[in-house]
Amino acid sequence: MPGKIERSFYLREDVVAIARDLVGKHLFTRYDGHLTGGMISETEAYNGIVDRASHAYNGRRTGRTEVMFREGGVAYIYLCYGIHSLFNIVTNRSGVPHAVLIRAIVPTHGVALMLDRCGRKKRERDFGYGPGIVSRALGIHYSDTGTDLLGDRIWLEDRSPGIDGRDIQMNKRIGVDYAGEDADLPYRFTLSGTGKKE
DNA sequence: CTGTAGATCGTCT
DNA sequence: GACGATCTACAGA
Numbered sequence: 001m002p003g004k005i006e007r008s009f010y011l012r013e014d015v016v017a018i019a020r021d022l023v024g025k026h027l028f029t030r031y032d033g034h035l036t037g038g039m040i041s042e043t044e045a046y047n048g049i050v051d052r053a054s055h056a057y058n059g060r061r062t063g064r065t066e067v068m069f070r071e072g073g074v075a076y077i078y079l080c081y082g083i084h085s086l087f088n089i090v091t092n093r094s095g096v097p098h099a100v101l102i103r104a105i106v107p108t109h110g111v112a113l114m115l116d117r118c119g120r121k122k123r124e125r126d127f128g129y130g131p132g133i134v135s136r137a138l139g140i141h142y143s144d145t146g147t148d149l150l151g152d153r154i155w156l157e158d159r160s161p162g163i164d165g166r167d168i169q170m171n172k173r174i175g176v177d178y179a180g181e182d183a184d185l186p187y188r189f190t191l192s193g194t195g196k197k198e
Numbered sequence: 199c200t201g202t203a204g205a206t207c208g209t210c211t
Numbered sequence: 212g213a214c215g216a217t218c219t220a221c222a223g224a
Contacts, residue, residue, distance in 0.1 A: 044216070053216070064209060082206030084217050101216060132217050142208085175216050 003157040007150060010072030010091045015098035018091050019045035020170075020189045022100055022156075024163035028109065029138040029154050036114050036138050038105035038128055039160060041194035044173045045187040046088070046099045053179035056097035067146050068097035075154055077135065077145040084132030085142040089149065089156075103174070104129040106194055107137065114138070129194075167192045 005025065012018055020043075028037035046054040055065045055078070067076050068090055076088040076099050092098040105128045107114050114137035115123060128137060135141075140154065147154050169190045176183045 046216080055216085060210095062210070078216090079206095079208055081215060081217055082208070086216060088216085103216090130218070173216075178215085 003159055004150070005156040005158055007073050010089065010149070011093055012072075013092060015047055015091050015100060016045045016187055018089075018098075019043040019100045019187065020168060022089070022102075023168050023189050023191050024160040026108070026157045026159045027102060027105060027134075027138070027154075028157065029140060030152060031139045034110060034113055034139075036107075036110035038107040038109070038114075038137075039191075040102055040104075040156075041106050041128070041191040042102075042104035043189050044101040044103055046101065047185075047187070048092075048097045051179075051185075052182040053173060053176040053185075054097070054099070056099075061097075065097065068099055069095055070146075072098070073149045075140075075145055075147040075149060077140060077142045079142045080132070085135040085140055085144075086131045087135045087138075087140050101131055102134050103131045103188070104190075104194065105134050105137075106191075163191075 022040050022043050025040050026037055027040055048056055049059045051057055056068050064078060070090055071094040072091040074090045076090050077085050080086050088099040088101050090099050107128045118136050149155055170186045171188045172184050172186060173188045
């Protein structure tokens with residue numbers, strides 16, 4: 001399948017640059033032969049052991065965060081608020097726990113199935129916005145953590161070479177007030193016009 | 199339109 | 212035993 005993003009993309013040093021580059025890429029899943037996917041429209045970078053907002057801050061290495069220390073190109077998915085599976089992409093080489101949270105997609109493939117998974121009757125304009133919704137729509141469960149993103153279950157493709165850097169907005173991350181000054185770092189990237197409002 | 203309460207459970211203390 | 216990298220429903224204006 002041409003266009004699948006290769007390992008080297010995930011192995012780069014700069015997780016913030018990777019988060020920016022992921023905006024406009026496509027994320028796909030295939031469960032039981034059912035293809036669903038969309039264009040990534042919002043991401044957040046989590047910069048490893050020096051980032052108070054990261055689960056791996058200060059080298060915290062537990063059963064849950066262990067997968068973040070693996071070589072880039074695998075999924076880190078964890079349960080939030082007992083309800084939501086949040087999907088992250090592990091980056092950098094083995095031992096460096098960098099990750100990028102996918103906060104929103106613009107659904108493109110298997111939209112009817114995604115609506116059904118989310119219990120929606122019709123497609124609202126902002127369907128696909130929100131990290132919990134992204135996983136639910138794509139069928140991703142936190143038990144999928146560790147899945148290799150070069151396999152045929154969850155993967156990424158480069159289908160939008162025309163994304164203009166000027167269309168990507170940079171802002172502070174959401175829901176990380178506990179992180180002190182690091183909560184103000186401009187590690188969130190949004191494609192213009194795809195936010196929750198407007 | 200805005201604000202807020204409640205859901206719900208794996209993980210870490 | 213407390214707490215989330217959240218979402219929805221519902222109340223009030």
